[in-house]
Amino acid sequence: MTAPRLELRGISKQYPAVRANDNISLQVQPGEIHALLGENGAGKSTLMKIVFGAVQPDAGEIEVDGKAVQIRNPHEAKAHGIAMVFQHFSLFDTLTAAENVWLGLDSGESLAEVSARMNKKAGDYGLQVDATRPVHSLSVGECQRVEIVRALLSEPRLLILDEPTSVLTPMAVQSLFNTLRQLAAEGCSILYISHKLDEIRALCHHCTVLRGGRVTGAVDPRQESNASLSRLMIGAEPPPLVHRAVALGALALEVKNLSLAPDSIYGVPLEKISLQVRAGEVLGIAGVSGNGQQELLAALSGEDRRAKAGSIQLFGQDIARAGPARRRTLGLHFVPEERLGRGAVPTLSLAANTLLTRHESLRAFGWIDMAATRALATRLIERFKVKAGGADAAAKSLSGGNLQKFIVGREIDAQPRVLIVAQPTWGVDVGAAAQIRAELLALRDAGCAVLVVSEELDELFELSDRLVVIARGRLSPGVPAREASIERIGQWMAGLFDEDTAAQAKEADHVQA
Numbered sequence: 001m002t003a004p005r006l007e008l009r010g011i012s013k014q015y016p017a018v019r020a021n022d023n024i025s026l027q028v029q030p031g032e033i034h035a036l037l038g039e040n041g042a043g044k045s046t047l048m049k050i051v052f053g054a055v056q057p058d059a060g061e062i063e064v065d066g067k068a069v070q071i072r073n074p075h076e077a078k079a080h081g082i083a084m085v086f087q088h089f090s091l092f093d094t095l096t097a098a099e100n101v102w103l104g105l106d107s108g109e110s111l112a113e114v115s116a117r118m119n120k121k122a123g124d125y126g127l128q129v130d131a132t133r134p135v136h137s138l139s140v141g142e143c144q145r146v147e148i149v150r151a152l153l154s155e156p157r158l159l160i161l162d163e164p165t166s167v168l169t170p171m172a173v174q175s176l177f178n179t180l181r182q183l184a185a186e187g188c189s190i191l192y193i194s195h196k197l198d199e200i201r202a203l204c205h206h207c208t209v210l211r212g213g214r215v216t217g218a219v220d221p222r223q224e225s226n227a228s229l230s231r232l233m234i235g236a237e238p239p240p241l242v243h244r245a246v247a248l249g250a251l252a253l254e255v256k257n258l259s260l261a262p263d264s265i266y267g268v269p270l271e272k273i274s275l276q277v278r279a280g281e282v283l284g285i286a287g288v289s290g291n292g293q294q295e296l297l298a299a300l301s302g303e304d305r306r307a308k309a310g311s312i313q314l315f316g317q318d319i320a321r322a323g324p325a326r327r328r329t330l331g332l333h334f335v336p337e338e339r340l341g342r343g344a345v346p347t348l349s350l351a352a353n354t355l356l357t358r359h360e361s362l363r364a365f366g367w368i369d370m371a372a373t374r375a376l377a378t379r380l381i382e383r384f385k386v387k388a389g390g391a392d393a394a395a396k397s398l399s400g401g402n403l404q405k406f407i408v409g410r411e412i413d414a415q416p417r418v419l420i421v422a423q424p425t426w427g428v429d430v431g432a433a434a435q436i437r438a439e440l441l442a443l444r445d446a447g448c449a450v451l452v453v454s455e456e457l458d459e460l461f462e463l464s465d466r467l468v469v470i471a472r473g474r475l476s477p478g479v480p481a482r483e484a485s486i487e488r489i490g491q492w493m494a495g496l497f498d499e500d501t502a503a504q505a506k507e508a509d510h511v512q513a
Helices: 044-051 074-079 097-103 111-125 140-153 170-185 197-203 226-234 293-301 324-329 350-354 370-383 400-412 430-445 457-463 486-493 499-512
Strands: 006-014 019-028 033-038 059-064 067-069 082-085 158-162 189-193 206-211 214-219 251-260 270-278 282-286 312-314 332-335 418-422 449-453 466-471
Touching: 006 044, 019 044, 019 059, 019 206, 019 214, 033 044, 033 170, 033 197, 033 226, 044 082, 044 158, 044 189, 074 082, 082 140, 097 111, 097 140, 111 140, 111 170, 140 158, 140 170, 158 170, 170 189, 170 197, 197 226, 206 226, 214 226, 226 430, 251 293, 251 449, 270 293, 270 449, 282 430, 282 457, 282 486, 293 332, 293 418, 293 449, 324 332, 332 400, 350 370, 350 400, 370 400, 400 418, 400 430, 418 430, 430 449, 430 457, 449 457, 457 486, 466 486
Parallel strands: 033 189, 033 206, 082 158, 158 189, 282 449, 282 466, 332 418, 418 449
Antiparallel strands: 006 019, 006 059, 059 067, 206 214, 251 270, 251 312
């Protein structure tokens, strides 16, 4: 019999506040796509970092192709044919995509040769990567593609993917799946971490389920339902969302003919963007990553203050040139798509990270009431069921999903009048995603105006009252979510929406107003 490509026996890892892995054993066969499923904080990412040599286990054994190995660092992992795509990217912002990939290769190739190989590999798998662009100019989805291409260039025999589709469009997901099936057919083994149960059932041959750092089940996901996988993962099925009918309130956020030139050569120009969001409404914005979402969000959040006076209004007040602090004072809160670095400072505690947008604990003359700051962080941890080592835990010590719950919870708890949120459930398990979406709908029911930017169409259809699409810096007409179809939205994502229809939709909005 062929030896397993990877075998783990009795892997354990203890951190000061939590036992991340507790006596975990599993096997991955050659050519197998093996899912690792578990709620946020179940120990999945820690286990994969152990396999990749980024973290050392306290106990246990690792075998690769039947041979016992000690993987002390990622360099040794690569020598064993192991590559990993992390959920939180490891890219240098000031370097180009090609330079980032070039630094990690030991092939002796020139930068031009690496760029050419990147473009070919990206083209083969439909991943649309521009090797010449600096990373700081890329969206989260584009960075994810760079990481995937970098891993594929090493021709791995074991490929570890941690939430690889969290910010990919449905079309890109299918392209990636074709790539992974092709790799598996060629003998590459794949360890696939995802919270998307439909993906696991459609793609994977085997599934190991973790809960609380322990293996709680091993199943063939093709023989399971979403409900049965949910029960294995979180012990229950997530409650269904209740989308109540709510009378629309006052016009909360209005954008009128917003046009902005890109602030870099790689940016996307915004062209005559117009939208309205009323109190008690969720407006969803769909679109392929890199079509102007970053530029629009920067203008709405106050990070980019170049907008023409009067083009952005909040409850009738002109905020086009106002900064983020002024907008928060007026009731607008914002959740960026990048968790670490923008949503939270990695090295600061959760308590300190509340001070980025919540100033209740600030006192006269610049003093900070640290007891009040910790109390706020503790309340957020408890309310949003964040798995963390308390209010003093560093943001970077949390799993991606738990950090997302904390950041989204920080802004929801502020009781905003307008909430703009990008990728609200990126990398979040089904139970936590249901909780975040329910909290967003509860805000909307309480009269908040909610603007959601997401690349997950299922999420937008579940949350939104109205949907628009952004494509090449232009906005489609709005359509009630109940009247929209995935096919129609997919066409609009390619930019196929008619200007006359857009003009009619805007006129209808004015009549309704």
